[in-house]
Amino acid sequence: MSEETYVYLCNKLRPAMEKQDTPFRVCIPFKKRVAIALWKLATGSEYRSIGHLFGVSKTTVCRCVQDFCAAAETLLVPELIRSPDREKFAEMAAYTENRWGLPQCVGAIDGSHIPILAPQEYHCDYFNRKGWHSIILQGVVDGKGHFWNVFAGMPGSLHDARVLRLSTLWELASRGNYFPACTRNIGGVNAGYYILGDNAYPLQNWLIKPFADTGRLTEEHVTYNKKICRARVVVENAFGRLKGRVMERPVMMGGMHQQQSQG
Incomplete structure (x- = not known):
């Protein structure tokens, strides 16, 4: 994927995917969450191996993928189809x-x-x-x-x-x-x-x-x-x-x- 396409996806999906830090937890950076989801969708690798690659838990990988797909369905599908x-x-x-x-x-x-x-x-x-x-x-x-x-x-x-x-x-x-x-x-x-x-x-x-x-x-x-x-x-x-x-x-x-x- 080109950097241009990656930036385009980030700009489109930011309203639905971006999260705010709380006093109890610092959120994973938005662009990293998008990258995790794209890696999973592109390679089909196991959640555990992707978690090791990005330094997050497999549960986090799963949530990133689910959030990305939900955001794409909400924001991209109505525009493209x-x-x-x-x-x-x-x-x-x-x-x-x-x-x-x-x-x-x-x-x-x-x-x-x-x-x-x-x-x-x-x-x-x-x-x-x-x-x-x-x-x-x-x-x-x-x-x-x-x-x-x-x-x-x-x-x-x-x-x-x-x-x-x-x-x-x-x-x-x-x-x-x-x-x-x-x-x-x-x-x-x-x-x-x-x-x-x-x-x-x-x-x-x-x-x-x-x-x-x-x-x-x-x-x-x-x-x-x-x-x-x-x-x-x-x-x-x-x-x-x-x-x-x-x-x-x-x-x-x-x-x-x-x-x-x-x-």
Whole structure:
């Protein structure tokens, strides 16, 4: 991490993380607490070894990580992952159409398993089909691969469709309260904004997916599927970049909860 990025994070998170000295205890310097949290998140090292490295207890390391994550959720997530407004939806649709020839498409959705250490309770719920324990991160990205909706924390055993139905995105979109009322006539059909999903997701008027390959697809169906799959690569690449920036190490379930942008 560059010094510039480190200073940026400190300035952003200071209001939520900075503590005051008391007559009974001198606080660990704010920048040191941020550095401890970043070291843990970047390396996945044990709390004890990080404590030795920074000269603090493992309990202090744990608190620094929890405080950092809570501050980031409060101060950074609303700024970096926001529900698009009408103007932004129009911009995303125009970009996707220019790049992939899909009118009215504003993004793509997918899920990714985040490895965790098995919790003591209900550990079977977190055992996924791949054979390890995880939580699911559901994300929606625009045509440039920027996340504009996230929903995390569901047990790894759940199907992607079930995770979607538990999210606020499903609740709002199904009621017609999420995407702006902006339709366009496409082949005789008035189509509104929609996102792309794979075959794991349920077909909706705001979520389209490829035709299932039953061996009887027409040439038009095959062409449609290829176009959808080419455009959906953007969300797969986004998760690839996300995972490429962090070490894939199991995280502890303690204190973990769902995170969802309101969009």
